[in-house]
Amino acid sequence: MASQTKAEILRQHQSNADLNTPIPAQVMRGQNDLSADGIIRPLDERIIAATAEALESGQTHYVDVPGIAPLRAAVADFLGSFADAAYQGGNIVITAGMQEARFLSIQMIGAQFDNIGIPEVVHPGARKALGTRARNVISLPVDAEAGYLPSPESIAEALAGGCRLLFLESPSRLSGAVYSDQQVAAISQALAEHDAAAIWDQGLAVWVDDSYDSLAACDSEAERVAVIGEAFPGMGLASWFIAYIAAPEAWVPPMQSQKQIMSICTSTASQYGALEASQLYRAEGNQQLASLRQTRAGAAQLASDSGWTVLGGAACNIIALRPPGGVDAALTDLRAAGYDAADGALFGAPDIIRLTVSNSTADALRALV
Amino acid sequence: MSKKKKQGTNLLYNMIAEANSYDDVIVMGRGDPDFDTPAHIVEAAKDAMIKRHADYSPPEGLLPLREAIAERVKRVNNIDVDPATEVVVTNGGQEALFLMVVAANGPGDEMIVPEPNYNTYADSLAFAGGVKVEVQAFAENDFRADPADVRAVVTDKSRSLLLVSPNNPAANVISPADMREMLSIAIEHDLIIIADDIYDLFVYDNFEHVSPASLPGGKERTLTLNALSKAYSMTGWRLGWIVGPADLMARVRELKAAISGGASIISQYAGIAALTGPQDPVEMMAEAYRRRRRLVLDALDEMGMSYGVPQGGQFVFADISFSGLDSGELAQRILTEQHVLAYPGSAFSKDRKDYLRMTFLQPEEKLREGLERMKIAMQSIMAEQQS
Numbered sequence: 001m002a003s004q005t006k007a008e009i010l011r012q013h014q015s016n017a018d019l020n021t022p023i024p025a026q027v028m029r030g031q032n033d034l035s036a037d038g039i040i041r042p043l044d045e046r047i048i049a050a051t052a053e054a055l056e057s058g059q060t061h062y063v064d065v066p067g068i069a070p071l072r073a074a075v076a077d078f079l080g081s082f083a084d085a086a087y088q089g090g091n092i093v094i095t096a097g098m099q100e101a102r103f104l105s106i107q108m109i110g111a112q113f114d115n116i117g118i119p120e121v122v123h124p125g126a127r128k129a130l131g132t133r134a135r136n137v138i139s140l141p142v143d144a145e146a147g148y149l150p151s152p153e154s155i156a157e158a159l160a161g162g163c164r165l166l167f168l169e170s171p172s173r174l175s176g177a178v179y180s181d182q183q184v185a186a187i188s189q190a191l192a193e194h195d196a197a198a199i200w201d202q203g204l205a206v207w208v209d210d211s212y213d214s215l216a217a218c219d220s221e222a223e224r225v226a227v228i229g230e231a232f233p234g235m236g237l238a239s240w241f242i243a244y245i246a247a248p249e250a251w252v253p254p255m256q257s258q259k260q261i262m263s264i265c266t267s268t269a270s271q272y273g274a275l276e277a278s279q280l281y282r283a284e285g286n287q288q289l290a291s292l293r294q295t296r297a298g299a300a301q302l303a304s305d306s307g308w309t310v311l312g313g314a315a316c317n318i319i320a321l322r323p324p325g326g327v328d329a330a331l332t333d334l335r336a337a338g339y340d341a342a343d344g345a346l347f348g349a350p351d352i353i354r355l356t357v358s359n360s361t362a363d364a365l366r367a368l369v
Numbered sequence: 370m371s372k373k374k375k376q377g378t379n380l381l382y383n384m385i386a387e388a389n390s391y392d393d394v395i396v397m398g399r400g401d402p403d404f405d406t407p408a409h410i411v412e413a414a415k416d417a418m419i420k421r422h423a424d425y426s427p428p429e430g431l432l433p434l435r436e437a438i439a440e441r442v443k444r445v446n447n448i449d450v451d452p453a454t455e456v457v458v459t460n461g462g463q464e465a466l467f468l469m470v471v472a473a474n475g476p477g478d479e480m481i482v483p484e485p486n487y488n489t490y491a492d493s494l495a496f497a498g499g500v501k502v503e504v505q506a507f508a509e510n511d512f513r514a515d516p517a518d519v520r521a522v523v524t525d526k527s528r529s530l531l532l533v534s535p536n537n538p539a540a541n542v543i544s545p546a547d548m549r550e551m552l553s554i555a556i557e558h559d560l561i562i563i564a565d566d567i568y569d570l571f572v573y574d575n576f577e578h579v580s581p582a583s584l585p586g587g588k589e590r591t592l593t594l595n596a597l598s599k600a601y602s603m604t605g606w607r608l609g610w611i612v613g614p615a616d617l618m619a620r621v622r623e624l625k626a627a628i629s630g631g632a633s634i635i636s637q638y639a640g641i642a643a644l645t646g647p648q649d650p651v652e653m654m655a656e657a658y659r660r661r662r663r664l665v666l667d668a669l670d671e672m673g674m675s676y677g678v679p680q681g682g683q684f685v686f687a688d689i690s691f692s693g694l695d696s697g698e699l700a701q702r703i704l705t706e707q708h709v710l711a712y713p714g715s716a717f718s719k720d721r722k723d724y725l726r727m728t729f730l731q732p733e734e735k736l737r738e739g740l741e742r743m744k745i746a747m748q749s750i751m752a753e754q755q756s
């Protein structure tokens with residue numbers, strides 16, 4: 001006899017649209033996969049050597065739940081120098097990748113607030129994380145002209161309407177658009193006025209080649225802004241699933257407890273790899289930026305020459321386009337030519353496609369236009 | 370989090386911090402094997418860093434790893450699974466546990482939990498909004514949970530039944546007869562079984578572990594977890610898995626994608642090497658645990674402690690009621706006076722203040738020394754009691 005209990009579980013899960021939201025791959029599945037969040041990068045030999053040394057010297061055991069102390073310190077340092085943020089090592093929780101950072105921050109910081117404001121257009125991982133436990137969600141309208149970011153005005157309106165926690169991306173994970181310094185200041189001021197807080201995803205900020213303005217920089221006492229992001233992107237660690245949450249001290253214990261419950265700690269190999277990456281980063285910075293900027297500019301030119309709208313974006317690792325003949329046709333043509341792109345519908349923008357910027361991006365566009 | 374729970378956790382955190390401050394501490398607390406990961410597994414990880422560092426992994430894990438897992442659960446547990454649809458790789462057994470509990474239970478659903486048990490089950494259930502229904506077992510019966518007691522607590526809200534065998538902290542193994550009876554109850558009342566086989570390679574004397582999913586009618590309603598952590602001494606790699614029927618596993622996969630995405634590619638390649646490579650290091654470690662268990666039990670006998678005979682696992686749960694002290698106080702005194710860390714039973718359950726959990730996860734020499742020191746602490750405590 002078929003199990004009624006199982007049927008009921010399946011029914012509950014299947015009717016949970018947020019939980020079933022498809023999300024992009026964390027890294028390209030091959031050179032022609034332009035749908036992924038992360039690009040394939042070589043791994044510096046020094047990262048291999050340092051990780052191997054850690055494993056060989058017995059770093060194969062459980063480590064502290066929020067991460068090994070030197071990596072937490074390195075992430076805090078990085079956020080201090082890169083984004084002018086005031087976090088210390090104790091503010092950092094190392095996570096098993098970006099989705100764990102979304103899940104922990106949205107669910108555990110979220111549990112301390114009555115509601116959470118989520119942009120109508122956002123990385124689908126945010127919705128997926130929301131699907132694991134019901135939350136009171138306030139949808140933040142976005143401005144298509146501004147790369148699908150919610151405007152500071154609409155954010156202020158939501159806060160005035162009772163929204164107490166925001167989840168924001170800058171750069172947008174769809175378009176790469178960022179908030180300007182004035183906009184960041186306006187958002188920060190609105191948060192303070194309404195005694196509200198924010199989770200700020202700045203994982204793609206390292207791909208912005210101008211100066212970058214973080215909301216964390218306005219939170220000089222680290223009281224109301226948590227930052228999430230991949231740990232040292234572009235260093236070849238995308239498949240090692242290593243990311244961070246930097247949060248006000250009072251928010252760390254509930255995330256740490258939940259991290260203990262859901263995975264005890266993050267893989268030591270990934271942590272020691274990221275630790276070495278943090279040193280190289282300090283010395284060399286993100287050296288790929290110049291070449292990515294050029295590749296992106298070339299792709300943008302190709303696309304606009306053929307009548308596609310190129311969305312304004314400051315992050316050089318992705319490019320978002322509005323195909324004149326519609327998204328379905330563009331995705332079909334791309335697939336026929338052997339390429340994959342991310343469907344903007346996954347993010348909430350059904351007339352957009354997103355391509356990762358890599359050596360094959362221009363070829364993909366050439367195959368289309 | 371309730372205040373009580375917080376106190377238990379804080380007690381443990383404080384004790385661990387204190388233990389870390391002693392140079393000569395002997396840790397018989399945390400369930401982390403003292404052996405380092407076997408060298409051929411570390412080699413495979415290095416090789417993966419050089420050749421496969423950027424491979425894509427789907428949330429459910431690399432297919433070759435899922436195939437190795439399917440082969441393993443067939444060989445060891447006699448569970449038949451399709452690696453394409455019935456295996457999800459996880460960040461350790463811990464993530465597997467969380468996913469199984471959250472997949473099977475929603476708000477208000479009851480999960481039947483034989484106690485004592487690994488406390489993360491209760492924490493995961495709390496995340497899901499479910500309700501824990503306890504069935505108690507005690508040292509005098511070697512912590513056997515009586516299926517009749519399980520049957521007695523079934524209600525129309527019962528959703529799932531937790532079966533951890535060998536168990537942590539109680540170290541009992543559910544007998545094949547009891548396992549069949551547990552499955553009958555699950556079938557009769559249409560419950561999902563959450564099975565934790567993480568200690569299945571450590572079964573002692575003539576005891577036998579049977580996975581419920583291997584029994585007729587078991588697989589379709591059972592989610593089974595395992596991990597490389599304990600068997601291969603790979604706790605830091607965070608690699609485990611869940612196997613189960615394809616329909617439930619499809620839901621588990623979505624949940625896994627929602628909470629963390631895939632597992633680290635390096636750990637996955639290391640996992641393939643662990644499961645498909647030479648198994649003699651596992652046998653060597655299991656043999657060492659067998660010897661150490663004997664050592665610990667002999668010492669406890671000398672101290673006059675009663676305990677549930679550990680039928681499996683890597684620890685013993687001893688009854689310390691004769692000391693007249695609460696387990697928190699006793700563990701604290703053993704730590705402060707003799708620099709030996711054992712976990713108080715109260716860290717596992719508020720009802721287990723009369724117990725102490727000791728692991729066998731130290732080299733024999735150290736274990737001997739730790740037990741010797743514990744004996745001294747117990748003697749001084751008993752002398753105080755008598756005066």
Ligand SMILES: Cc1ncc(COP(=O)(O)O)c(C=O)c1O
Binds near residue numbers: 400487608
């Ligand atoms: C019964 C049981 N299940 C699951 C786990 C989780 O183990 P890990 O996440 O290290 O694989 C443990 C760890 O102690 C355990 O005792």
